[in-house]
Amino acid sequence: MTRQWPSIIMLWLIGVLAAAQFARMAVVAPLMRTTLGLTLSQAGWLISLLEVGGALFGFVAGLALARVSVHRFLLLGLAILAGTGLVEAIATGATTLFVARAAEGIGYLFVVIAAPTAIAATASDAIRPRALALWSTFVPVGIAAGAAVSGFLLTVTSMRGTALVWVSLVVASGVLVARFRIAGSAIHAIRLPAPAAWVSTFGFGLYTIFISALTMLLPSFLIEQAGATMGQSALSAACASLGVLPATAAAMLVMRNDRMSARRSATIAAVSLLAAVPFVLALYRIDGLALLTRAALAVLAVTVSGLVPPIVFARLPQLAGATTPDDPRIATANGLITQFGAGGALIGPPLGGLIVGWSGWSGLGVAASLLLIAMLAAFVLAEMIGAGAARLSVGYAAPK
Known part of the structure; x- marks a missing residue:
């Protein structure tokens, strides 16, 4: 092994x-x-x-x-x-x-x-x-x-x-x-992936919109709202981006000696995404916070929500309906998650910029929080669809 x-x-x-x-x-x-x-x-x-x-x-x-x-x-x-x-x-x-x-x-x-x-x-x-x-x-x-x-x-x-x-x-x-x-x-x-994989990868696309808008616009936000220098804002953005690493380590620890079940993955996604909402709202909507506090809130928002991507990738073969490790549905599901992820990364920063132009940075906080809720809905729906399909057929993809 x-x-x-x-x-x-x-x-x-x-x-x-x-x-x-x-x-x-x-x-x-x-x-x-x-x-x-x-x-x-x-x-x-x-x-x-x-x-x-x-x-x-x-x-x-x-x-x-x-x-x-x-x-x-x-x-x-x-x-x-x-x-x-x-x-x-x-x-x-x-x-x-x-x-x-x-x-x-x-x-x-x-x-x-x-x-x-x-x-x-x-x-x-x-x-x-x-x-x-x-x-x-x-x-x-x-x-x-x-x-x-x-x-x-x-x-x-x-x-x-x-x-x-x-x-x-x-x-x-x-x-x-x-x-x-x-x-x-x-x-x-x-072979096309099962419907659950389509919903899950769409949710991942929402995640990449959220994370790319937050991290890519963070330097501009910190310079405007916290008086950060270019160096300070760049360092803060780098630390925020790397916040997914401890989250991934935690997710891998949870998975140790235990295949992720539909109920467990949905529960972790719910706790992770809902817990990130207060950090996002505080980051963008509370006035007068110090630079270090805002940077810490950004890191926490990325880290807490960062439990979701490793779970999405870990669950993708099962949700795609794969019955063997080399099932072609894994390849097509990886293409699907790449398409949604790349599309989210492309539109996230400009969409975030438009929202800031319309309603200020506080508006971006509300929009990002709504994205977190939409992600959760997509992931829970995907697990419900996958669990329903698993009851009809037992195989490699069946969740425990």
């Missing part, structure tokens, strides 16, 4: 490497604005284009994965990441850079669908929930690692050198993947 963890951690690290490309571009964006004459808006789009592939083609890619081996899909994604990263490193014009970044989003999409599908097929029943809970952390860990590594590299080499180091890391990971047999490589049929 323990021999499965090295492969699972390798797949998780590949996801972390892919997610690091968000922060890599964010860190070098100010230099690109100078060298290529990009506007602030263009720089923002250059960063977020990595999610366009998932937002547009996540579910389609999940269907395609059901017809292509997971191993090949993962290698293809890494090859696209390496190739587009190389083009970005040598690009001298904005048009080339934007086209390469959009294509890079397709490689990112392939990796983040194939890797969790392989994890689900690799892990035994006893550790699968914890393995998928670990996978749920790949984005915040990747962003933190990408920012730290890119910032260091820029102090010792050029912008092009930094990009080439990342390309080298992607190529090395591709060589590593090519040398290992990846589980779940014999998927030949297309």
Whole structure:
């Protein structure tokens, strides 16, 4: 059983490497604005284009994965990441850079669908929930690692050198993947996930709207409302983003030696999301709070609500109706959660900005709290649908 963890951690690290490309571009964006004459808006789009592939083609890619081996899909994604990263490193014009970044989003999409599908097929029943809970952390860990590594590299080499180091890391990971047999490589049929997975992944999309609006707009909020400096606001946002890590550790502890049942997962989601509401309302609606207090409230809101993503990923194979570890419904469900998650990440910050423009920061607090309630409704409904389906058929997916 323990021999499965090295492969699972390798797949998780590949996801972390892919997610690091968000922060890599964010860190070098100010230099690109100078060298290529990009506007602030263009720089923002250059960063977020990595999610366009998932937002547009996540579910389609999940269907395609059901017809292509997971191993090949993962290698293809890494090859696209390496190739587009190389083009970005040598690009001298904005048009080339934007086209390469959009294509890079397709490689990112392939990796983040194939890797969790392989994890689900690799892990035994006893550790699968914890393995998928670990996978749920790949984005915040990747962003933190990408920012730290890119910032260091820029102090010792050029912008092009930094990009080439990342390309080298992607190529090395591709060589590593090519040398290992990846589980779940014999998927030949297309099967749609069960209705419960659609509802659950929609709820996850609501979560990404909530979390991206909160964390991405937090620096602006702290500067305007708490007099924070740029450095203080950036540090606060980073700490808030990493708040999901202790939550994931707690979720994995709860899952230890116990497959997550429908009742248990719904109960944890209810406690987590309802407990986050007071922190969100206090963050945005109480005047006169000190910077440290507001930053702590943001971290607490992310940490408490952060119990939900690992549970969603852990429960996804069961809610999708999978009957075996390599059931094609796991691949299509991963495509679905990628589509909703990427779409939420794309619209979260601009939607939050619109709400602030209409009703101020306090309005964002109300909207974020309503999102938490809507998430809870979606997750509870998904578990009810899944439990009903489980009573009709007993198999791998049946909740206890």
